[in-house]
Amino acid sequence: MHYPIFDLGPMGPSTLIAIVAIIHVVIAQFAVGFGIATPWLEARALRHHDTVLLAFLRRYARFLILFSFVAGAITGVGIWFVIGLISPETISLLLRQFIWAWATEWVLFLVEIISGYIYYFYWDRMEPKTHVRIGIIYGVAAWGSLAVINGILAFMLTPDGWLITRSFWDGWLNAGSWPSLLLRTISSLALAGLFIAVVANLKPEDETEKRRHIINAGSIFLIPLALMLPASIWYFAVSPAPATRLVFGGSVAMTMFLAFGLIASTLIGLFAYWGLLKNRKSVHLETALLLAGIALIATGSVEYVREGIRKPFIVYRYMYANGLTQAEMQEINQSGFFATHPVIADGLDPAQLSPIERGRLIFKGECGRCHAVDGYNAIRPLVETWTPEMIRDNTRQLNRLRGFMPPFAGTSSDLDDLVAFLSTLRSEEWSAVMPRAEIRP
Amino acid sequence: MTPPDPMALPAPAGLLVFLFGLTFVLHLGCLGLLVATLWAKAGAEWGRQSRYDPERLHRAGVMGFSMTITAGVAPLLFVQVLYGKYFYSSSITIGFPWLAIVAYLLVGFYALYLSRWRWDKADGPSASGKALLILAMLMVFAIGFTYSWNHLQSLAAKPWAHRPSHALAARRLLGYGGTALIVSGAWAAWFGQKWRHDGSAPAGTKWALAAGAVLVLLWALISDFTSNNWGQTGRRLQLTAGLLSVICFVLLWSKQRSSEPILPVVQWLSPAAALAGLLGLVFQRESFRLEMLAGDYNSVSQPVRMQWGPFLMFALALVIGLVTLGWMLMHVRRTPE
Numbered sequence: 001m002h003y004p005i006f007d008l009g010p011m012g013p014s015t016l017i018a019i020v021a022i023i024h025v026v027i028a029q030f031a032v033g034f035g036i037a038t039p040w041l042e043a044r045a046l047r048h049h050d051t052v053l054l055a056f057l058r059r060y061a062r063f064l065i066l067f068s069f070v071a072g073a074i075t076g077v078g079i080w081f082v083i084g085l086i087s088p089e090t091i092s093l094l095l096r097q098f099i100w101a102w103a104t105e106w107v108l109f110l111v112e113i114i115s116g117y118i119y120y121f122y123w124d125r126m127e128p129k130t131h132v133r134i135g136i137i138y139g140v141a142a143w144g145s146l147a148v149i150n151g152i153l154a155f156m157l158t159p160d161g162w163l164i165t166r167s168f169w170d171g172w173l174n175a176g177s178w179p180s181l182l183l184r185t186i187s188s189l190a191l192a193g194l195f196i197a198v199v200a201n202l203k204p205e206d207e208t209e210k211r212r213h214i215i216n217a218g219s220i221f222l223i224p225l226a227l228m229l230p231a232s233i234w235y236f237a238v239s240p241a242p243a244t245r246l247v248f249g250g251s252v253a254m255t256m257f258l259a260f261g262l263i264a265s266t267l268i269g270l271f272a273y274w275g276l277l278k279n280r281k282s283v284h285l286e287t288a289l290l291l292a293g294i295a296l297i298a299t300g301s302v303e304y305v306r307e308g309i310r311k312p313f314i315v316y317r318y319m320y321a322n323g324l325t326q327a328e329m330q331e332i333n334q335s336g337f338f339a340t341h342p343v344i345a346d347g348l349d350p351a352q353l354s355p356i357e358r359g360r361l362i363f364k365g366e367c368g369r370c371h372a373v374d375g376y377n378a379i380r381p382l383v384e385t386w387t388p389e390m391i392r393d394n395t396r397q398l399n400r401l402r403g404f405m406p407p408f409a410g411t412s413s414d415l416d417d418l419v420a421f422l423s424t425l426r427s428e429e430w431s432a433v434m435p436r437a438e439i440r441p
Numbered sequence: 442m443t444p445p446d447p448m449a450l451p452a453p454a455g456l457l458v459f460l461f462g463l464t465f466v467l468h469l470g471c472l473g474l475l476v477a478t479l480w481a482k483a484g485a486e487w488g489r490q491s492r493y494d495p496e497r498l499h500r501a502g503v504m505g506f507s508m509t510i511t512a513g514v515a516p517l518l519f520v521q522v523l524y525g526k527y528f529y530s531s532s533i534t535i536g537f538p539w540l541a542i543v544a545y546l547l548v549g550f551y552a553l554y555l556s557r558w559r560w561d562k563a564d565g566p567s568a569s570g571k572a573l574l575i576l577a578m579l580m581v582f583a584i585g586f587t588y589s590w591n592h593l594q595s596l597a598a599k600p601w602a603h604r605p606s607h608a609l610a611a612r613r614l615l616g617y618g619g620t621a622l623i624v625s626g627a628w629a630a631w632f633g634q635k636w637r638h639d640g641s642a643p644a645g646t647k648w649a650l651a652a653g654a655v656l657v658l659l660w661a662l663i664s665d666f667t668s669n670n671w672g673q674t675g676r677r678l679q680l681t682a683g684l685l686s687v688i689c690f691v692l693l694w695s696k697q698r699s700s701e702p703i704l705p706v707v708q709w710l711s712p713a714a715a716l717a718g719l720l721g722l723v724f725q726r727e728s729f730r731l732e733m734l735a736g737d738y739n740s741v742s743q744p745v746r747m748q749w750g751p752f753l754m755f756a757l758a759l760v761i762g763l764v765t766l767g768w769m770l771m772h773v774r775r776t777p778e
Contacts, residue, residue, distance in 0.1 A: 002526065004601045020543075062516045065503070070550045071511050078543040080517070081532070085540065088529035092448070095521050099451045103460075106515045107755070107762040113511050117504055118769055126776050134769055168451075168751045305633035343530070343601065 001342035002329070005368045006085040010375020013086040013112075013368075020082050021307075022300040024075035026191065028066055028146070029067035029184060029299070033192025034060075035142035037221050046219075047126050056214045060199050061120045065439040068249025069116060073109075087369060089323035090314050097162075098314065101172055105148040112141035139422035146188065148180055154180040156315050157239060157306070163317055179235035186224040186231060187299055188413070190268065193221030195294045201285035219276035225269025228262055231326035242403065243309040247399055254308050261301040264294050311404035322369045324383075331401050333407040337362050359421025373425065392419045450522065452746045454740035457519050460724045467495035469608070469719050471512045472585075473624025476507035479578055480633075481557065482646050486566045486574055490685035491498035499557040501632070506550050523740050524595065524683060531594035534601045535587070541589050549580030554573035585621075589613045596730060611662045616725070617678075619656025620718040623686050626650035630689075633703050646703075648692035650711060657718060665729070672728035678721030685714035 008016060035086055038057055045053035083091045095102060115138040122131065136371045149171040155162065157178035196218030202209050238246045268291055275281045283291070314321045320329070332340055337352040338358070342365050349356055363371075363379070371379045396415060400405040408415065450457065478501045485495065509572050521528055552573045559570035595609055627648035633643045648657035661679040666672040688706045696704070731739075 003529050003538060006533045006536055017491040066554070068553075069507055071547065073507065074543060074546045074550070077510065077546065078512065080538055080655070082534050084521075085536070086531050088525070088533070092521065092529065094526045095518065095525070096448055096451055098751075099457075099518065099522050100748055100755040101519050103515065104751075105756045106518065109514065110511055111762045111765055113507055114766060115769060117500075118773055121777055122773065123501055126772060129774050134772070137765055137769065166746075168748050189592075199613045318511075346599065376532065 001324070001332075001344075001365055002081075003088045003323075004343050005364050006366070008086075008372070008373055012370075012372045012376035014370055014379070015376045016080055017079075017086060017309075018304070020075055020078045022303055024072065025081050025297055025303055026296055027068055027075060028071040028346040029188040030195060030201045031064065031072050032142045032146045032185075033188035033190070033221065034064050034068060034195075035116075035139035035308065036189060037196070037218065038064075039132050039139055040190035040215060042128075042191075043132045046132065047238075050274050052210050052213055053217055056200060056210075058123050059164040059203070060196065061123065063199060064116055065120050068118055069113060073113070073382045087323055089325075090159075090319065091434065093315065094152055097166075097171060097214065098155075098168065098435070099169070101148050102154060105179040108145040108148065112138060112145060115141060121174065122430050129270075137348060143185070143188075146184055148183045150184055151177045153306075159316055159318060170229075174277055174411060175238040176235065179231055179238060182226065182231045183235060183302075186227055187265075187302075189221040189266070190225050190295060191292075191299070192378040193272065194288070194295050196221075197283055197288035198285070198292050201283075201288050208282065214333060215282050215288075216276055216280055217294075218366075219272045222269055222272030222276070223267045225272070228265040228269070232262055233260075239309065241315075246309050246404065247305060251308070254305050255310075257301040261305070264301075268295060301436070309405075312406040314400060322366050322406055323405070324366070327408065329409045333411070336411045337365065337409070337414045338424075346424045355417045355420040356424060357421075358414075359419070361408065362418045363421055366409060366418075379422070379423045383422050383425050386426065388423045388426075391422045392416075395419065395422070449746040450740070450743040452752060453744060453745055453747065454670050454743060457523050458740070461519035461523065462720075462727070464512065464519065465717045465723055466716075468509060468512040469620065469722070470624060471505055473621055473715065474501060474628050475509050475581065476605055476621050477625035477628035477632070478502035478552075479574070479581065480495040480625065480645055480649065481643060482574055483578075483634070484643070486556075486571050488644065489659065491763075495499075495557065495560055499560075502557075503555050506553060508526050508767070510546065524734075524738075525596070526738065527595040527600055527734070528591070531591050531600035531603075534594055534603075535591055537585055539591060542584055545580045545583045545587075546738065549577050549584070552580065552603075553744070585617060586614065586660055589617060596733040600733065612660060615656050616660040616664065616722060619653045619658075619660055620682070620715075620722050621658060622653030623682055623718045624653075625714040626653060626686065626689070626774055628632050629709045630703055642692045650686040650693070650714070651690040653718070654683045654690065656716075656772040657686070657721075658683035660740070661721075664725075666725055667728045667732040669728050669732065670743040671724050675721045675724030675726075675728060678717045678724060680717030683712045685717065689714065765772055 004014070021148075038061065041053060042057050044050070045057065069400070072153050080091065097345075115134050119131065119134050119138055122134075127135070151174070154176035155171045158174045159171055160174045162171035162174070164170075196436065197215045200206070200214040200218070231404070236247060247258050249255060257264065271291075311318060312321055312324070313319060317326075319325050324332070328340070338345055344365050345361050347360075353361075367379065371377050372378055386394070394401055395408050395418060398405045408418070410418070469537055481498055482502065485498070540576070556570050556573035556577065559567050559573060563570060583753040589610065590605070593605035593613060594600050594603060624648050629643050629649060633646065657679055661676050661683065666676040681733055689711045692710075697724050
């Protein structure tokens with residue numbers, strides 16, 4: 001309630017966050033995987049005087065600059081911008097609580113970018129051993145950067161002891177951070193391995209045998225995908241019970257997304273082992289793109305689940321998805337929505353507004369972070385068939401009816417106003433099409 | 442027991458302001474490198490003959506762009522911790538134009554990258570190369586403009602109800618533009634010294650320094666630097682930056698021919714002017730913010746819950762990071778071209 005609301009119209013805030021976040025996660029994790037895979041392969045190629053692999057790695061490194069550094073860094077900034085616009089309370093909490101982790105990550109990011117550029121621009125110009133070392137520095141910085149951010153992201157689901165102590169270490173080194181780090185590392189390596197298969201196929205003049213050699217060398221990074229399942233079991237074992245229930249049947253969408261992510265990852269891992277490593281098969285461009293596409297969707301699916309199971313919270317048991325802390329909710333319940341002086345009502349006298357207008361402001365303040373009136377995750381299709389009584393009853397016990405929804409915060413007068421506004425979204429067409437059910441004695 | 446407030450400042454405001462200033466100077470220093478490569482590339486596209494190695498210029502431009510983004514993350518962190526209440530509100534008030542920065546960054550970088558590709562394809566200047574370079578320049582300007590807009594928008598107790606005046610916005614751009622030109626002039630002087638066989642001042646260096654000096658001096662004279670000590674220090678630094686740049690210009694002008702080796706005094710005076718300009722900008726910015734928000738917010742009086750352990754982790758990472766960077770740059774210097 002301390003900030004204005006960014007109105008995205010029918011697009012809805014969650015669509016924007018999802019688009020930017022998934023793109024960024026994929027690119028950033030590719031950068032980490034690249035940092036581990038490339039110097040390792042380069043050292044191996046140097047040891048075996050493998051000129052084919054060395055020539056390829058140099059070409060592969062260009063993707064780091066064009067794709068990962070630029071789009072990765074920019075979408076990273078983009079995530080900040082989007083969250084700052086949509087959920088400023090959350091980013092404000094995460095920054096104040098973990099500023100030194102963010103600052104440490106920035107140092108690692110700086111080292112990552114500079115070492116990455118040196119690695120690319122000084123290929124063939126530096127002593128090979130030094131060049132590999134710079135590649136290793138890049139890999140360590142990239143993975144370190146992932147580890148730091150991972151702790152903060154995992155905190156949002158498993159804040160654990162932080163809820164009692166408010167200690168940085170309790171928050172950052174939470175129980176969920178370790179399995180989550182393992183999952184992200186596996187995913188990073190897999191993305192690097194898949195991109196090797198794609199890039200190896202981008203030069204049609206290369207002979208098939210050369211391509212096979214490169215793809216086989218890169219496929220080793222796909223094998224850890226087979227660990228996705230046990231790592232996920234570990235992750236859910238330390239997650240809060242309501243969140244785990246949501247995944248295992250509580251929400252069909254979550255279950256489906258997780259199942260898709262895990263099955264796809266495991267299958268790609270098995271294919272890499274049996275097909276690429278053991279039987280030394282190759283893949284052509286179309287197959288490589290298909291596998292990369294499946295991996296991207298799997299990553300997106302798992303990210304969707306990670307975001308989704310936190311609901312109704314954005315920081316578990318501390319802050320709800322609408323940016324209200326539990327303490328603020330109590331205050332609004334006691335004093336009323338407008339008594340807390342929300343920014344969206346700044347300059348307005350609530351007593352002079354109609355109930356519908358007040359209800360619109362309450363909707364904007366309490367629901368607008370996730371719901372639009374029309375469009376994605378819209379509220380109209382949800383309430384258009386309801387009677388005002390149903391709207392009132394359902395809103396009053398929202399968190400009981402739908403476990404992933406935050407409770408309504410406000411007095412009964414606030415609830416009246418919200419019901420008045422939501423009732424304007426009801427459709428008369430429905431009343432005509434669907435006659436009232438006859439109640440037989 | 443009520444848990445302690447997680448929203449207390451994680452360090453004394455002075456330390457956060459210092460880190461903000463330091464990283465902001467670094468960010469603007471990298472921006473200066475980017476601006477320098479942009480006008481040097483423009484000189485190559487529109488001039489009769491480029492005296493730069495296009496590959497070196499390309500690398501400097503690409504790295505300048507990336508480093509400006511990377512270095513820009515840190516000051517944004519500290520601003521959000523110190524002035525989040527105003528920063529988020531102003532960002533939301535601006536809305537889509539603020540979000541558009543992400544698109545400007547993407548378009549700007551790829552336009553810069555493609556301009557080099559066009560140069561290679563056409564083996565020199567081309568219409569499409571020029572268009573791409575103009576596009577990159579426009580994007581950089583749009584980003585600077587939007588950031589300035591957000592900064593001005595945030596200088597009020599209620600950013601959502603605040604309308605910064607055009608005169609104030611124009612003065613801010615004058616200060617930023619002038620300082621960016623001086624910093625880019627200093628970078629160009631270094632390019633000349635390091636990258637050109639004859640060590641001469643690249644064409645345009647003296648004009649960048651002169652234009653930067655005029656803008657900065659004008660800004661220092663017509664702007665409200667506030668009456669507090671920080672503001673006055675900011676004004677003095679800006680005047681120093683302007684005067685040093687004028688001296689550099691006169692020295693370069695007196696040589697008459699830009700192909701002659703650059704004067705060592707200019708090679709050192711121009712970075713001094715750049716540093717003074719950047720520090721002046723930071724001082725002015727912060728003192729103006731303090732003045733504008735006085736009565737509503739004072740970072741010094743905020744509750745503090747110092748996180749010593751995490752701070753030491755950051756300090757250690759910084760030391761290791763700097764040593765690692767030093768080691769890598771040492772190897773880069775040793776590498777033959």
